[in-house]
Amino acid sequence: MPLLAAHVPTMLAAIIVCSLMMAASVALVGWGRRREGLCHWAAALLANAVGHVLLVLRDQIPDGLSIVLGNGVLSAVVSGLTVAIYRFQGRTAPWAVLVIPPVLAAASALAFAGSYAARVACVGIVLGLQFAWALAATLRYRHTTVGRGWWLLATGLGLEALVLLVRSAAALALRGTEANLLQSSGLQTVMFLATLSVVLVSSVGFVFMSRDRADESNRVLAAVDPLTGVANRRSLIAALDRDVGRALRSREPLAVMMVDIDHFKRVNDVYGHPAGDQVLCSVVNVLRERVRAQDLVGRYGGEEFMVVLPDTSLAGAEQLARALCRAVADSRCHLPGGRSGPATEIAVTVSIGVFGGRLEQGDSWDMLIAAADRALYQAKENGRNRVEVATGLRRPAGAATAHGDAASTPPGSPSRG
Structure with missing residues (x-):
């Protein structure tokens, strides 16, 4: 053998x-x-x-x-x-x-x-x-x-x-x-x-x-947010935390937008929650089409979205925010007709709060979100469908630490929608 x-x-x-x-x-x-x-x-x-x-x-x-x-x-x-x-x-x-x-x-x-x-x-x-x-x-x-x-x-x-x-x-x-x-x-x-x-x-x-x-x-x-297909709150914060560290090391500017759909509750009440879901996806599509590949769009919660803009100055972020605000206002969410009624187009607008600039040691991701959030509330108070800018960082009373969730509702602020 x-x-x-x-x-x-x-x-x-x-x-x-x-x-x-x-x-x-x-x-x-x-x-x-x-x-x-x-x-x-x-x-x-x-x-x-x-x-x-x-x-x-x-x-x-x-x-x-x-x-x-x-x-x-x-x-x-x-x-x-x-x-x-x-x-x-x-x-x-x-x-x-x-x-x-x-x-x-x-x-x-x-x-x-x-x-x-x-x-x-x-x-x-x-x-x-x-x-x-x-x-x-x-x-x-x-x-x-x-x-x-x-x-x-x-x-x-x-x-x-x-x-x-x-x-x-x-x-x-x-x-x-x-x-x-x-x-x-x-x-x-x-x-x-x-x-x-x-x-x-x-x-x-x-x-x-x-x-x-x-x-x-x-x-x-x-x-990933299962409805819109963009980053969810958890991955948004992780990405922002990473970008903050990179911005501190490189001394490059970093910008954050908080985007909120105006009168979203009215959309749900008038057209139903499925229509509201379509409006969310429609707004996301407008945002994603107009940002760079290195930018990150995510759903922060409810009808609120966050856009992280690495290597972007405050002026550049404000210019982009105004363009996004106009693009959403010019767009229409198309609802197909069916048993419930004829085809419908829903017009929506957004309010945007922006913070951007070079960071200093001790700055953290929650401070950026809080600053953009304050600007967003100012946009809501000033009539909606507009952009407001936060010029500085400060930790509002009652805000979460850098290891928790960012403050989303400063005391005494009006409700969104």
Whole structure:
């Protein structure tokens, strides 16, 4: 027996056991997460165990089961893995790519039942091309896949595709050196090790992909306002705190705007809360279209938004605020008609408070928000649909510390709306 040859039945048994264990593990992880493709992957691993059981029973069961059905099942396994990958990407796999290969694999095994080399070559080409297709599907959408799990998945798929195609060529070149599948050889060892790697490495990679996506979704939920799609209060404060530190080090100016929709309660009362949600999104779109890429727009709370403007002077921030105020006033929120009534256009305006300039040691993010907030209240008192500017920083009575929420309502201030 060659030095590199391993006992084939033992390797087949290892593949069967690993497939069953990984199938159970992936199914447990994917329970209730059908859109992730994990259940499809688990089903494919279960079929992989069945296919290898049929192979290991060669000469103990009819050849139609061991050879023909066994090879067809193994091809169906790759189809199942491909379905799982497509499902994870939110796509539907082409039925021809899934159905035709198993039929070809079973037909090839039947046609060359008496020639081991020809059978290995034909079935190996079918399976190798299937793995190559699954690899291509993985790589095509790699930029939309977060994390590094796809590297493990692609490595396992690529290795198996390469080994199968090389084995097919070697089977024809070394015809006659192997009498059947269960005969040990170095080539057989490499092939079954590659198969084991797909069961282990690619499965772990696929699970990691699902976990990384869940982590990214949780990160987005923690940082983004679900209605408007902009930063929420928590991520706004974190970004402003970071920008304050950078502005103190670089001595560059920093500006903050507090933007509040005028008479927003009236919109909800007259048109309903769904219309109010559309107004919020419409105002956000106007803001985002007119700020720079490095600026940050976020929802501070209710109908109030904050705009963080790094490296921006007070004069520049005031000019932008007036442009935003005019743009919102000129825009219209379109409400489609329906059972509740005809299509409607809602005109809205905003009031904006601005603070900007160079910061000094001891200045903090909550002081900037409080200053812009005071200017916003002044804009409300002066008639709304206007911009007011805060010229200095001071901590109002009762304001939160730098480690808490910024003061939003100075004592005695009128209500917003």
